[in-house]
Amino acid sequence: MLNVLPTSGFRLEQGVYHSLIKILHDWVVNTLGPFFSVSRKNTALSVASAQFSSRSSSAGDPRFGFYLGPLQTYHHGVSGDVYAVDSRTLHIRNLNYDGQGPAAYFWVGRGSRVGQDGYQVPDEKGSLGNLRGYRGDSVTITLPEGKTLDGLSYFSVYCEEYDVNFGDVFFRGDIDYPKPKKIDALRTYDHDVKSDRVVVVDAQTFLIPNFSYDGQAPDAFFWVGKGRPSPQGTRVPDENGGVAPLKAYRGKTIVITLPDDITVYDIDYLSVWCEEYSVNFADLAIPKNLNVPPSLRMLGVAPQ
Structure with missing residues (x-):
């Protein structure tokens, strides 16, 4: 016959009680550890993502x-899209967080579970204080001096005080960091326009070494667009930000920046174009699948 312990007035000896609690705690840690993290201060459980994000940009x-x-959402409405700008810089687009956590920080670390073995990353203003609320904001943050993303596996909005993960993204360590890319030189068609190989410095900036143009056309401009050079393209300001017709150049190295929010991912060519007569003096094709750094303008960062 099954003996049933009486519920009325039933008490465990203190030592037995603590032993049972320890057994339960150890079972949770050892059995559910790969899927949950146990809070050190309030025994709350927070789910940690076990999936790596896509490596493809x-x-x-x-x-x-x-x-x-x-970012995977667990608590306090945390969401957003996370990008690596370089080995020390992260950019988070459309970041949301209600700001109600008691001690929430940007947090990075290694391993398969977000926790106190990681370290804090200052916010977009360089502060180590509790995070403010964000509503669809885009922020750029930098890892502490001497730290890089190499070997890390996650980024999180994390409450250190209660060991609770509000939201995270896991990633592999072999990140293909964006970097400047040297592409072709300008192909010469007229007016002695030529250059050495052009460098795409970032998503909006070209460095054109040894640039020459005889200055004899009525209204030549740097020009970009889709397909082949045509009147449907867009003027690009010169190296001084001017929009007047180009003057003569003799082997000068210049830097030009695409206007507004146009980036190298939106165009197929860079040209020197005569707007009045619709003549292409020189051009080069913009390669597909470039992996160059974002511009400061796209990140919302003021130049230093």
């Missing part, structure tokens, strides 16, 4: 860097 918007993936 094609899953995100390459204008903002190498796409690490979307």
Whole structure:
């Protein structure tokens, strides 16, 4: 016959009680550890993502860097898309967080579970204080001096005080960091326009070494667009930000910046174009699948 312990007035000896609690705690840690993290201060459990994000930038918007993936939402409405700008810089697009956590920080670390073995990353203003609320904001943050993303596996909005993960993205360590790319030189068609190989410095900036143009056309401009050079293209300001017809150049190295929000991912060519007579003096094709750094303008960062 099954003996049933009486519920009325039933008490465990204190030592037995603590032993049972320890057994339960150890079972949770050892059995559910790969899937849950146990809070050190309030025994709350928070689910940790076990999935790595896609390594391909094609899953995100390459204008903002190498796409690490979307933040998984667990608490306090945390969401957003996370990009690696370089080995020390992260950009988070459309960041949301209600600001109600008691001690929430940007947090990075190694391993398969977000926790106190990681370290804090200052916010977009360089502060180590509790995070404010964000509503669809885009922020750029930098890892502490001497730290890089190499070897890390996650980024999180994390409450250190209660060991609770509000939202995270996991990624592999072999990040293909964006970097400047040397492409072709301008192909010469008229007016002695030529250059050495052009460098795409970032998503909006070209460095044109040894640029020459005889200055004899009535209204030549730097010009970009889709397809082949045509009147449907767009003027690009000169190296001084001017929009007047180009003057003569003799082997000068210049830097030009695409206007507004146009990036190298939106265009197929860079040209020197005569607007009045619709004549292409020189051009080069913009390669597909570039992986160059985002511009400061795209990140919303003021030049230093």
